[in-house]
Amino acid sequence: MTQFWKGGLIVFFGLMLFVLMTSKAGTKPGGVSKTQDAGKGKDVTLDCQVESDLIVFIKSVEWRFNDKVNVLVYKSKGFSHADQDEKFRGRAYGGKSWNFNKGNLPLKIKVLQESDAGIYSCSVSTGEDPKKIISIKLNVEAVNKDQQAQDQTTKNQSSGPVILILCLLWVWQHLHY
Incomplete structure (x- = not known):
């Protein structure tokens, strides 16, 4: 796998995590x-x-x-x-x-x-x-x-961010080996 592809996956999952974590936040x-x-x-x-x-x-x-x-x-x-x-x-x-x-x-x-x-x-x-x-x-x-x-x-169903973090860790682990 190319270095560009690895970096793109990490950025993608990071952005997804950010969106999920901030989607419930809002101004009152x-x-x-x-x-x-x-x-x-x-x-x-x-x-x-x-x-x-x-x-x-x-x-x-x-x-x-x-x-x-x-x-x-x-x-x-x-x-x-x-x-x-x-x-x-x-x-x-x-x-x-x-x-x-x-x-x-x-x-x-x-x-x-x-x-x-x-x-x-x-x-x-x-x-x-x-x-x-x-x-x-x-x-x-x-x-x-x-x-x-x-x-x-x-x-x-509120475990979405936790699952995403686990997926991120899995991808990170497999990209380094």
Whole structure:
């Protein structure tokens, strides 16, 4: 085999690996930090981690839905149920999982509904304008047996890059001997 042919194969497999590894990556719409999927009727936890330099100065925390609806409001060292939108009362909470010392301020939502799909943002206020910490796009999907089987199949097929790397190693080994 000529040296040109060997080099071409290596470049080809390298490019294929790059395409496979980057094809799932993408930018998120509207300044969304991450996307999270959850099943209808299930519970979900959305994480918010505050930087250590802000922890001491936090006066209030707001979790908002689509920048309009108050999902969970913490102020004056307690949760404000009066500021919480009726849609989330009894379903959205922070509770004992909150740890101000470590900056962990997750939002938990029970029994997800399809109408819960949207963008959730966590903001903290230190007495000045609120600082948005994270925005998470939540997708709520109906879960049924067919979907669960398809999800398992997809998980099993996610080994594409690993197989490609093994093929690359095999080609490399055989080109040198």
